[in-house]
Amino acid sequence: xxxxxxxxxxxxxxxxxxxxxxxxxxxxxxxxxxxxxxxxxxxxxxxxxxxxxxxxxxxxxxxxxxxxxxxxxxxxxxxxxxxxxxxxxxxxxxxxxxxxxxxxxxxxxxxxxxxxxxxxxxxxxxxxxxxxxxxxxxxxxxxxxxxxxxxxxxxxxxxxxxxxxxxxxxxxxxxxxxxxxxxxxxxxxxxxxxxxxxxxxxxxxxxxxxxxxxxxxxxxxxxxxxxxxxxxxxxxxxxxxxxxxxxxxxxxxxxxxxxxxxxxxxxxxxxxxxxxxxxxxxxxxxxxxxxxxxxxxxxxxxxxxxxxxxxxxxxxxxxxxxxxxxxxxxxxxxxxxxxxxxxxxxxxxxxxxxxxxxxxxxxxxxxxxxxxxxxxxxxxxxxxxxxxxxxxxxxxxxxxxxxxxxxxxxxxxxxxxxxxxxxxxxxxxxxxxxxxxxxxxxxxxxxxxxxxxxxxxxxxxxxxxxxxxx
Numbered sequence: 070x071x072x073x074x075x076x077x078x079x080x081x082x083x084x085x086x087x088x089x090x091x092x093x094x095x096x097x098x099x100x101x102x103x104x105x106x107x108x109x110x111x112x113x114x115x116x117x118x119x120x121x122x123x124x125x126x127x128x129x130x131x132x133x134x135x136x137x138x139x140x141x142x143x144x145x146x147x148x149x150x151x152x153x154x155x156x157x158x159x160x161x162x163x164x165x166x167x168x169x170x171x172x173x174x175x176x177x178x179x180x181x182x183x184x185x186x187x188x189x190x191x192x193x194x195x196x197x198x199x200x201x202x203x204x205x206x207x208x209x210x211x212x213x214x215x216x217x218x219x220x221x222x223x224x225x226x227x228x229x230x231x232x233x234x235x236x237x238x239x240x241x242x243x244x245x246x247x248x249x250x251x252x253x254x255x256x257x258x259x260x261x262x263x264x265x266x267x268x269x270x271x272x273x274x275x276x277x278x279x280x281x282x283x284x285x286x287x288x289x290x291x292x293x294x295x296x297x298x299x300x301x302x303x304x305x306x307x308x309x310x311x312x313x314x315x316x317x318x319x320x321x322x323x324x325x326x327x328x329x330x331x332x333x334x335x336x337x338x339x340x341x342x343x344x345x346x347x348x349x350x351x352x353x354x355x356x357x358x359x360x361x362x363x364x365x366x367x368x369x370x371x372x373x374x375x376x377x378x379x380x381x382x383x384x385x386x387x388x389x390x391x392x393x394x395x396x397x398x399x400x401x402x403x404x405x406x407x408x409x410x411x412x413x414x415x416x417x418x419x420x421x422x423x424x425x426x427x428x429x430x431x432x433x434x435x436x437x438x439x440x441x442x443x444x445x446x447x448x449x450x451x452x453x454x455x456x457x458x459x460x461x462x463x464x465x466x467x468x469x470x471x472x473x474x475x476x477x478x479x480x481x482x483x484x485x486x487x488x489x490x491x492x493x494x495x496x497x498x499x500x501x502x503x504x505x506x507x508x509x510x511x512x513x514x515x516x517x518x519x520x521x522x523x524x525x526x527x528x529x530x531x532x533x534x535x536x537x538x539x
Contacts, residue, residue, distance in 0.1 A: 076097070077095075078092075078094075078104070078108060078112035079091070079093075079094050080116040081141070082118070082212060082213070085211075086211035086215070087146065087209070087211060087217075088145070088212065089113075089116070089212045090141035090142060090143055090144060091109065091113075091126075091137070091141065091142050092137065092139060092141045093130075093138045093140075094139065104130055105131060109127050109144075110127070117213045118144075118145050120145070120211065120213065120214040121146045121148065121210070121212050123144055126142055126143060129142070130142055145212040147209060147210055147217070148209045149217070150206060150209035150218065150220070152206045152222070153205050153220065154203060154206075156201060156202050156224050157225065158198055158200055158201070160197060160199075161197070161198075161199055162191050162195060162196070162197045162250060191244050191247070191248065191249065191250055192244065192247050193246050194244065195244045196241060197233065197243065197250055197260065199240065200225065200241070202240070203223060203224050204222050205219065206219030206221055226239075227239065228255060228256050228257045228258060229257065230251075230258055231259045231298070232244065232248065232262075233245055244260040246262065248262045248263060249261055249281075249282045251299035251300045252336055253298070253335050253336065254315060254351065261280070261281035261298060261299035261300075263281060263283075264277065264279040264282070264284070265284045265286070266285045266287070267286050269285075269289070270285055270287070270288070270289045270290065270310075271290070276293055276294040276295070276296075277294070277297070278294075279298070280298045281297065281298060282300045282301070282316070283299075283300075284301075284302045287304065287305045288303070288305030288306045288307065288308070289306075289310040290308050291308040291309035291310060291327070292310065292330075293311070294310065294312075295310065295311070295313070296311075296312075296314075297313075297315065298316075299314065299315060299316045300314055300317045300318065300319070301314045301319070303319070303320045303321065303322075304321045305321065306320065307325075307326070307332065308325055308330070309326045309328070309329025311331055312330075312331070312333065314335060316336050317334050317335075317336040317338065317339070318332055318333075318338045318339070318340075318350075319338075319340070320332070320338075320339070320340040320341070321340075323340055323342035323344070324346040325346075326343075326347065326363075327345050328345045330346075331346075331347040331348070332347070332349070333348075334349070336350065337352050337355065338350040338367075339354075339355045339356075340355075340356055341357050342357075342358040342359045342361070343356055343359070343360045343361065344361045344362065345362050346364075348363065349365075349366045351367075352368050353368075353372070354372070355372050356371075356373040357373075358373075358375055358376070358379070360380045360381075360383065360393075361379075361381050361383070362383045363383040364383055364384050364385075365384075365386070366387070367387045369388050370387055370388075370389050370390050370391070371390075371392070372392050373392070373394075374393055374394055375394075377394065377395075378393045378499075378500075379393065379394065380393045380395070380397070380406075381402050381404060382402045383404065384406075385404075385407070386407040386408075387407070387408050390497065391406050391495075392499070393497070394499050395500050395502075396496075396506055397502060397504065397505050397506050399503060401503060401504045401505030402505055403507070404505060404507070405506075405509065406496050406506065406507070406508055406509065408494040408495065408496055408510055409494035409510040409511040414484055417484060421477055421481050425478065428474050428477065429474070432470045435467050438463050439463050439464065439467070493527075494527070495525055495526060495527045496525070496526040497524070497526070498524050499523060500522070501520060501521070501522050501523075502520070503520055504517055504518050505517065508533060510526075511528075513528060513532070513533050521535065522537075523537055523538040524537065524538065525538050
């Protein structure tokens with residue numbers, strides 16, 4: 070700032086030092102104010118401004134100073150830093166998306182979402198993952214001529230699973246065997262061999278436990294078990310069987326479980342319908358037709374928004390969102406939809422509360438035993454050898470229970486805090502939602518008591534709010 074008679078030039082610099090403005094402060098009439106180029110440059114110099122000075126602005130200020138009395142004028146602009154790009158992983162084995170890889174439309178207008186083979190066949194030595202490095206970005210410059218460092222892009226790492234090999238700098242990942250690519254827990258990239266059954270699973274095939282991918286070209290009846298380290302693909306239907314995959318599970322026809330067995334995938338589950346089933350996915354569940362009277366849990370999303378897209382009855386839990394065309398029916402069949410927290414956290418809290426209850430009951434019995442022994446000691450002055458041994462045992466049990474309770478209570482508090490937090494979760498019925506639906510967002514609950522069309526439910530300002538889908 071520079072004092073000049075009855076006027077002064079006031080320079081202000083933005084907090085990020087990427088912009089400076091100059092204002093004339095004057096006590097006399099604005100029409101009597103004059104400003105020279107030397108005065109402007111001196112004011113800038115005194116404020117430390119050396120970079121990005123706008124020469125045209127100086128000229129404007131000197132030619133028409135009366136316009137800028139108490140009116141700021143942009144006088145210098147810095148160079149903002151350019152942030153670096155995040156590293157990413159590309160999968161060269163995947164074919165580019167073209168029309169031939171889109172779901173096929175059948176003659177009757179239905180769409181076959183299962184005509185795509187999402188399990189990729191690859192050969193030994195083939196490149197399956199490539200890391201594109203993060204960039205450092207470009208530094209900027211403040212109006213004071215000080216270098217502004219750029220924010221570097223975030224790094225990622227290729228997570229190698231089984232039967233894959235890295236190059237020396239771990240930026241390229243190759244298949245070590247012929248097989249199929251499978252993504253398992255925590256996005257590990259694997260190549261697994263294939264076990265294929267050319268028909269239904271029956272007693273000539275038996276239960277399957279395979280370190281790789283399993284393809285069943287028929288159906289899986291009630292009572293059979295299939296376990297795979299990679300993916301499971303069933304071209305028929307699945308009844309009350311037990312299917313467990315470290316990767317994804319695809320069932321072309323559907324699941325008719327009669328409340329028996331389960332389907333559990335570390336990554337995704339895709340099927341046409343689920344009826345009286347128990348289905349769990351670490352990531353997402355895609356159902357094209359209907360979910361009826363089933364228990365369905367997904368770490369992220371449940372989508373049932375195909376041509377029919379109906380959810381009726383049962384309990385559905387998703388970490389982020391549940392989306393369907395129609396939810397419930399005109400009979401108001403009870404249906405529970407829970408979102409906002411990963412279902413495993415909610416289940417963990419339930420189990421934890423049970424464990425805490427048992428531990429407190431055991432602690433009560435332990436304290437009761439120690440009190441009896443203390444009374445015997447007070448009355449007799451000593452304890453028999455067997456009662457001394459019991460006293461030591463009970464004292465040790467108490468220490469173990471105290472430690473266990475402390476750990477459980479701490480974890481319980483963590484889970485309850487996470488359950489209380491608002492999340493960008495949503496439940497959506499793009500056509501209609503009927504009465505009888507219970508919506509749960511963390512610890513918030515809402516019961517639907519009337520038909521609602523084209524509804525999206527979200528938590529806004531601590532309440533479950535309805536937003537109409539346009």
